Amino acid sequence: MQNFGVADATNFKNKKGQSLIELLLAIALGSMFISSAVGVLVVSLRSGSQNKSMQIASLLTQELLDKTKVFAEQRWLNVYNLTKSQPYYLNFVGGTFVAVAGIELIALDGIQYSRNFTVANYLRSGADDSSTQIVRVTVSWQQGADVANITRSQYVARIRNLVWRSSSPGSGNESPVFDTGVNGGAAWNTIMWQGSGGSVGFRIATSNSLAGSWNYFGPGGNPATYYQPAGSNIQALITAVDHNNKRYARYRPYYLSGSPSVNEVIMNYSP
Numbered sequence: 650m651q652n653f654g655v656a657d658a659t660n661f662k663n664k665k666g667q668s669l670i671e672l673l674l675a676i677a678l679g680s681m682f683i684s685s686a687v688g689v690l691v692v693s694l695r696s697g698s699q700n701k702s703m704q705i706a707s708l709l710t711q712e713l714l715d716k717t718k719v720f721a722e723q724r725w726l727n728v729y730n731l732t733k734s735q736p737y738y739l740n741f742v743g744g745t746f747v748a749v750a751g752i753e754l755i756a757l758d759g760i761q762y763s764r765n766f767t768v769a770n771y772l773r774s775g776a777d778d779s780s781t782q783i784v785r786v787t788v789s790w791q792q793g794a795d796v797a798n799i800t801r802s803q804y805v806a807r808i809r810n811l812v813w814r815s816s817s818p819g820s821g822n823e824s825p826v827f828d829t830g831v832n833g834g835a836a837w838n839t840i841m842w843q844g845s846g847g848s849v850g851f852r853i854a855t856s857n858s859l860a861g862s863w864n865y866f867g868p869g870g871n872p873a874t875y876y877q878p879a880g881s882n883i884q885a886l887i888t889a890v891d892h893n894n895k896r897y898a899r900y901r902p903y904y905l906s907g908s909p910s911v912n913e914v915i916m917n918y919s920p
Contacts, residue, residue, distance in 0.1 A: 699792060699797075701758070702758075702760055702790060702792060702797070703797070703799075705757055705758065705760075705762070706762060706788045706789075706790060706797070706798075706799045707799060709755060709762055709764055709788045710764075710786050710787075710788045710799050710800075710801050711801075713738070713739070713764060713766055713786045713788075714766075714784065714786050714801060714803050716739050716746060717739070717766055717784045717786070717803075717805060718803075718805055719746060720739060720746040720748070721782070721805040721806075721807075722808065722809060723745055723746065724831075724920065725780070725807040725809075725836070725919065725920065726831075726832075726833040726834075726894070727746075727748065728768055728782050728784070728805060729768075729779065729782060730833070731748060731768050732750075733767070733768060733769055733770065734767050734769065735750055735767065736750070736751060736752055736765035736766070736767055737749060737750055737751070737765060737766055737767070737768075738751065738752065738753035738764060738765050738766070739766075751765070752764070752765045753765060760790050760791070761790065761791070762788055762789070762790045763788065763789045763790070764786070764787070764788045765786070765787055766784055766785060766786045766787075767784070767785050767787075768782050768783065768784055768785075769782065769783040769785070770782065770783070771783050771804065776890070779836070779893050779894065780806060780807040780836050780893070780919065781804055781805070781806045781807070782804070782805050782806075783802055783803075783804060784802065784803055784804075784805050785800060785801070785802045786800070786801055786802075787799070787800045807836050807919040808919070809919050809920055810838065810917055810918075810919055811829075811835075811917070811918055811919070811920060812915050812916065812917050812918075813827045813829075813898070813915070813916045813918065814913055814914070814915050815827070815913070815914050816912075816913060816914070817842070817844075817902050817911035817912075817913070817914055818901075818902070819902070820902060820903055820904040821901060821902075821903060822901065822902075823863075823899055823900075823901055824899045824900050824901070824902075824914070825899065826859060826897050826898070826899050827897065827898050827899065827916075828859065828896065828897055829896050829897070829898070829918060829920060830896075831896055831920045832896070833894060833896070834855075834857055834893070834894035834895045834896045835894070835895065835896065835918040835919060835920050836892075836893050836894065836918060836919040837853070837855060837887045837892040837893070837895065837898060837916065837917075837918050838886070838887055838917040838918060838919060839884035839885060839886055839887060839916070839917040840853065840876050840878070840884070840885050840887060840900065840914070840915070840916050840917075841878050841881075841882060841883060841884045841885065841914075841915050842878060842881060842902070842909075842911050842912075842913070842914050842915070843881055843882055843911070843912050843913045843914075843915065844881050844909060844910045844911040844912045844913070845881060845909070845910050846907050846908055846909045846910055847904060847905070847906055847907025847908050847909030847910075848877065848880075848904075848905040848906040848907060848909065849877070849878065849902055849903065849904055849905065849909050849911060850867070850875025850876060850877040850902070850903045850905050851867075851875060851876045851877075851885070851900050851901065851902055851903070851914075852865035852866060852867050852872070852875060852876070852900065852901050852903070853865065853866060853867075853876065853887060853891075853892060853898065853899075853900045853916075854866070854898070854899050854900070854901075855891075855892040855895030855897065855898045856895055856896070856897045856898075857894075857895055857896050857897065858897070859897055863899060865900075865901055866888075866891050868888050869888055869891075870888065870890070870891045875903060875905070877905070884917070887916075898916065898918075900914065900916070902914065
């Protein structure tokens with residue numbers, strides 16, 4: 650039988666002690682690694698959740714921007730007559746969008762999003778451009794202890810174009826009254842004539858009453874000037890400030906030089 654001496658017993662105890670210390674160190678290091686991994690996982694999950702919320706909010710923002718374009722195309726005054734800086738959202742009623750004052754609440758994936766849009770005037774050369782508006786959409790939601798939000802803006806414009814065609818009443822004579830049928834009025838954009846020979850000018854009168862009064866103006870609201878296209882089939886731009894948002898229109902043609910033969914007069918307007 651083999652006997653262990655004192656030295657061997659001491660050595661065995663030392664090895665046993667070292668093994669225990671190594672085990673404790675391994676457990677401690679393992680705990681540190683696990684804690685770090687859990688921390689990274691929590692941050693990763695939180696970041697993923699925040700990214701998902703941001704993506705949803707971005708889609709909600711773009712959706713409302715697209716809807717406001719359609720809303721403006723339905724009828725320009727839908728947008729232009731809204732109270733500036735007042736929050737609105739859109740409801741779809743009877744096949745058309747309707748603006749509702751307030752903030753829309755949308756619940757998705759357990760998160761409640763608040764959404765609204767506002768409108769503001771667009772200044773062109775220091776003056777209000779009544780055929781352009783700035784639309785701002787804001788979406789906000791609770792993200793932890795903070796409130797996150799996205800705001801995006803876009804320009805919407807009076808882009809629908811219709812035309813009124815009429816026969817010339819003769820130089821210096823009044824045309825019939827044309828009714829656009831647009832409550833609140835249309836924007837008058839251009840005037841042109843079709844035919845041959847000579848030079849033709851126009852003075853235009855607009856009103857929101859079928860009975861008038863009828864005040865005829867050329868460019869800049871001047872009753873002594875003419876809208877004068879450079880020739881047949883060439884448009885002359887109508888000064889918007891004089892005739893904007895007017896439902897009824899008529900004109901007087903003036904044969905300024907030569908012997909023009911005017912077959913048709915065409916006025917372009919936006920409802």
